[in-house]
Amino acid sequence: MIQFSSVAKRYEGGLEALRGVSVEIAAGEMVAVTGHSGAGKSTLLKLAAGIERASSGTVVVHGQNLGALGETALAILRRRIGFVFQDHKLLFDRNAFDNVALPLRVTGCAGDEIGRRVRAAMDKVGLLARERAMPVALSGGEQQRLCIARAIVNRPSILIADEPTGNLDADYAKAILDLFQSFHRVGVTVLMSTHDEASVARLGCRRVALASGAVAP
């Protein structure tokens, strides 16, 4: 489903975030990417989601070599991947409903279909009652769940989450991880980064450890 072969990523200014990373994630698998801050976790996830491009090596997602895709094809591929951002990336000028509806509006989905899908996604993350709330009125955990609802509203086969439990207390973090496990159970490929080793152990999923931009043994 997702295949990294000798992938390196250098940013402008010379920072080398990833070096010779080769990882394969099978369809329906749940994988946690662990490592310290600056280990390259976020970069790996962004490359898998087609948000950034590798400097060298190949990233293949859904059978497509992302490096060979043009900007438009890459954008269309992103529609099939749900991404939960570390900083949520919510739009504060519109309510919860419209934030979740954004990916559907982008694809030209019909109005009644948008309503159904958005409510289904918000119900799944337990925010159905708050669809008219503005993001600024939501708690950190609610904003996180809103971001998850936006990531799953297109019913993606791949869900990628960057530090989804980063700033949450233990109970909240557990609820979010349970949510991801429920997506995994219905066949969604889940790739997430975390520095919380205890949670990974509890989930019992495969773990890819990164250290200084390379896969640690």
Place this chain on the structure above:
Amino acid sequence: MMTWLRLHRHALADALRRLATQPLASLFSIVVLAVAITLPVLAAIALQSVGSVASSLETDPHVNVFLTLDATDEDARRIGDALRSNPEATSVKFVSRTQALAELKATTHLAELLDSLNGNPLPHAFTVRVRTTDAKKLDEARDAWSRLPKVDQVAADFEWSERLGKWIHFGNTLLTTIAVVLGAAVAFIVGHLIRLQVVSQGQEIEVSQLVGATASDVRRPFLYHGLTQGALAGAAAVGLAAGVSLWLGLQLRALTPNYAAEMKVVFLDPAWCLAVVGIAAALGLAGAWWAVGRELRQFAQAAR
């Protein structure tokens, strides 16, 4: 097809919503654009008005030949033949003294005065259009014609109108240049205003791209926004220019007495008004395209 239509409908609705949710900002933008567009439109109106005055002026080179008061119809015929035989004359028009008197009565308020006179004070006259404006050749023709018997006066008084014609031509060139420069200014103002809006929507553009919006998806609502804003500003500019022209027209009428009736403000015809709205909409579209293009390139750059 349905999806494509829906995307465009959404984009248009989005653009209108953007205009409506910030009524004051939208109004100011449209007013700024409208004022900028009004300037070249007014220049065009001035151009057209001056052109209409110019075309009503006699600027062709011609010479008036007045006969003595005692010249008979027979003399007139003989002189007419002589004038026509001159190689410099292209056409010769005879104005009989009775015709001249009738015209003078009809076009001035002197009818009563003229009636009180014994007989007709006006002579027979010829208007001769000449091929040349060369002073030497004209002088030769004038000399030859004034030596003809029963010719009283030969007046070549077109020089002033010719000079005026040249000034009007210069004015036209000047106004055209101003209109072009102002038109270019409008394009930049539109681009800049839309760029400001695009920058303020930078986050939305970024998030849309993250969740799978293509460059055209991002561009679409902004293009509709630019288009609508441009068209509204164009319509407002036509309205503004119409108001200014109407007011100037009234001022001009109060200023010029009725003998200068040809001095009036000539407003643009409907086709031109539509063209102004169309051009303004196109400028809005182009400005939006340019502004969004910059943001899109920045996103693509960041992904490298």
